[in-house]
Amino acid sequence: MTDGTVRSHTQSMAADRVSAATGKAPDDWYERIDAIDGRSIGHAAIAAWLVQQGVDPWWAQGVTIGYEQARGLRIPGQRSDGTFAVSASRQVPGEREAVLDQVVPVFSAAFGSDPTSERRGGKRPSARWTFPDRESVLVTTEDGTRAGTVRISTQRERLVGPDRMPEAKAQLQSLLAGL
Incomplete structure (x- = not known):
């Protein structure tokens, strides 16, 4: 999907950051992964090999x-x-749990149900809504980059095809904008 709904990995993770963190440029890793038959061994095996x-x-x-x-x-x-x-x-002023307390009613109203699970405390309080079609929405709150702020991260997961991505992303953005 290249319509801007989601960014490719190379757009979201710069090669120099990968090199600094792993000791090799992405293309160098890709050649090494090709050498271990990366096209057929699967995601978990590749990640385990890298570790x-x-x-x-x-x-x-x-x-x-x-x-x-x-x-x-x-x-x-x-x-x-x-x-x-x-x-x-989205980043907003506040404290993690208090912000989650503000987010949950807004998302619950939009989805027509309360969260199926919530996790309180810790560095990333969260709430999850799981729907009958198995799609789900996860909302996490964590300390923002500026003092006194909270980053609200949302994910719509288990979408059955790329055609659902634009609508799902637009809904998440709209819900966040309304906070």
């Missing part, structure tokens, strides 16, 4: 996704299970 090479697990996931997109094994927004996801975020 064995000393790559931090978070970066291993990123390199794996970049490889899969570069080799045409998945398109931006597609998960390793074949479903799709979109995200949107």
Whole structure:
């Protein structure tokens, strides 16, 4: 999907950041992954192999996704299970739990139901709504980049195809804008 709904891995994770974090440029990793038959061994095996090479697990996931997109094994927004996801975020003044308390009623009204689960406390309080078609929305709150702010991150997950991504992302953005 190249309509701007989701960014490709190369658009969202600069090669110099990958190199600094992993010791190799993405293209160097992709060649090494090709050499271990990356096109056929699957996402989990690639990520595990990268961790064995000393790559931090978070970066291993990123390199794996970049490889899969570069080799045409998945398109931006597609998960390793074949479903799709979109995200949107916003930074607002406040405290994590208090902001989540403001977000939950807005999202519950939009979805016509209360969250199916909530996690309070910790660094990322969250709420999740799971729908009968198995799609779900996850909202997390965490400290923002500026003192006294909270970053609200939302994800619509388990979308059955890329055609759902623009509408789902627009809804998340609209809900966040209304806060």
